[in-house]
Amino acid sequence: MELKLKLEQLHQRVNGLKDQINTEEATKNAFVMPFIQILGYDIFNPTEVIPEHICDIGTKKGEKIDYVIKKNNEPILIFECKHWKENADAHNSQLHRYYHVSKARFGVLTNGTIYNFYSDLEKPNIMDEKPFLTIDIEDLKDSSIKILESFTKNEYNLENILDSAEALKYIKAIRKEFEKDIENPSDEIVKLLVSRFFDKPLTASRMATFKEYTKKALTTSINESISYRLKSALNINEKIEQSDDGKTNPVDVHPEVSKVVTTAEELEAFQIVKAILREKIPSDRISPRDTQSYFGILLDDNNRKPICRFHFNTSKKYLETFQTGKMPEKKYC
Template sequence: MDFKDQIAQLASRVEKMLPQIQTEEATKNALVMPFIQIMGYNVFNPFEVNPEFIADLGIKKGEKVDYAIMKDGEPTILIECKHHLENLDPHNSQLFRYFHTTKAKFGLLTNGLVYRFYTDLVEKNKMDSSPFFEFRLIDVKDTELAELKKFHKSYFDVENITNTASELKYLNELKSLLHQEITEPSDSFITFFTKQIYPKVITAKVKEQFAPIIKRSFTQLINDAINERLKSALNQEKEKDAAEAVKIEEVIAAEPSSGIVTTEEEIEGFFIVKSMLRETIDPKRITYRDALSYFAILLDDNNRKTICRLYLNTKKYLAILDENKKEVKYELQSLDDLYLHANILNEAVVKLESVKVKLS
């Protein structure tokens, strides 16, 4: 399982676990420690992850940070944890105090759901008041995963991260500013864009008229960009399906005569099932084999991994194999009725995958 899948797996468990996580300590154990483990660090090795790391503050001795990621006997990342329900905003001052008393280059403040990374871009050895990188575990984006991976033990390089931290910080701040301006345009924002298209004096009344127009234009611009990307993605999928259909037809044409005839209706049924399972399994893993009495749709082209069978020669049936490999049949009035059994088909794939996990 790669890094992206590990983060996605942790994120998928979070919502189920949250009702049971009542304390800060439970947040550390259930959310933060698994995250640190995914980042490649052994949470059970104090030479790598030092819990309750002592960061003495002048005359105030015994101050402890929740975790310190260690390298060559020195802390490189200080991690301060809070309960998952807590807002992190008031708590960066605590991490700020720890930061300048150690040789750590990075600070991480988290409640197990939101992760904020800090360093000393403004003043050397003094932690910045705002993070240079932040992400939410349950909706982490691919671009954020690329930045997060730099903190993985296998790729961790202080100089490399520091070189990109400044750009990342200002990039995130600009994105936040643009989002704020697009959502609720400020007076200066409205004035700037109005001047570009309005030839007369910009009065308060003119700005009042242009404010909703500017807001609406940005919304439409963003929606148009999203729609274009969706259209492009759909066209690519159609092209793939068309190419696959041609290949299937070529295979059918090349098949020696065995009394088995793969019909257009069976191929159509195959594509319907495949499309319904896209969100559950990689569609490339879904194949078919035709037989005299039925049309089998398989996982990994393996007869032992039958997703379903289609009976389309006389009466139409969808058949699912139960735990004893016996068929459970569902009558179909037409191929469109396959959509009524999407849940059953998805469950069949999940069961096949769980059996695979147990065997491995």
Template structure:
């Protein structure tokens, strides 16, 4: 959750500042370095994040990649940055060369908004042509956040990321193919369905008809799925609203008496030797007056039943089962000082 919040904060910052960013250097400092920080790496520590990392290319010496993240003295991720306005598709070859001569298994090409992560799935020590992970930081999906988390310093594991990279890469390509088929079904795609439900010969005219039918069927199916999701979400919202309204009605029926408040003050006087007063909270209901630790229903300190003909204090044992003890007045609560303090001790043990 913390990573998600940090990424959302950076995305908001990018949306606010990008029109004021003119250069590649500004993109690095305003967008890319904060992203590296979010991954848990100290951009001010040159043994952890190396700017202008040297990646000599054969006879051509002094070639540098913008950043390298270092672990145990070796680069684990090299990063090439471009101006946020630039299209990354024309810059892959440069990073490809750097990857070949470094010892890293991962490379990142970014303009501070689009992030493309590469590895060497197709041929060892040779960067793949296509990224296994790509996302727009200003429009992040939950699955992308889960993959970003794997590059965090606290959880970075080369083998884990590489083993998952192959699945990510193929899923990405499959989704592209599905999307393309939905928009404009190919003859092979149409034939797949038509051959299963049409007994006659698939002539050109039949294929033309089925192309239209397949496209409409997918459109209807997607529309129905969206409506189902919306219906479920709306029903859930209605249930929550009805629950809130019921709680408001029940709360309106509760009338906290002066005697209950006096009893609460007595219990505070007893327990404040073990607890700050702020942690001792009362919550009145229609059936009892509850005293809770930290306003947590799972941590009842005691219950008071003072509104009936007979008065009781409800005490809790190790299993949090309530045992009612009769009292004549609020002053009788002092008789149960030992039991009340013992209940506090139980929660401290937890």
């Protein structure tokens, strides 16, 4: 995906320059303008990307929005930018005022690393309080990048974006509430679930007990689902385990009889290593490979390119790392 590759390159640029960017203006020049350019707009064409656009608000004259993006001479996006150290969510009231007097249907509030996209899904010409799309270049998600493609110069289509914006907004809200209930189940969700199999009155003590049960049940279900999906994604049924001597040995890993168990601890460790490696390596090149004796991380899903292995099934847990031309190093936990 070309857009994703460009955003990952921008992420590397941002990380390399952060400590030298001391002002909001420098943030705009070093981080935000390249982002706009990645979307396909000509940052050197003042009729397409208009910096410091005058945006009078009532009696306030001379108010300026950082950037207005135009297509076919019509404003489609407005950008309000802050210094990269500032919270991208803390200044939406300012963007809200600019949005009200702008003809653009979308506003973007950014600190150069996080880009919050707003629209007027609740009330016409009044910007919503919550963004319907967030792009974090330090944590790029394929689903978000797919929506972002609709904002590129070549793919921009107002109707298509509006059709999906409402769904994105409410899916995000529902997911947030669901994640809250996983962490701390509400009385409502506990009552809803328990009432389907428990017909006795829910006293205060029973409610407290069932809250703990619900939390454990939801967490276990999600962890097991992640483990199963991981194995499915790796096509474990068809894969083979490569032994150290180079010979290939078929492995019976049918989900019902497999002796390979991917634990939540191994998945968490994989995510940590992946987050570290993403600074230098595109995330789609980092692949997990679970076996009976260890959980491995490979480059390009190639057994001959091991990065590290987690040995968490031993009495003393340790991490095994690999470097070209050197013997593996063990680091005990």
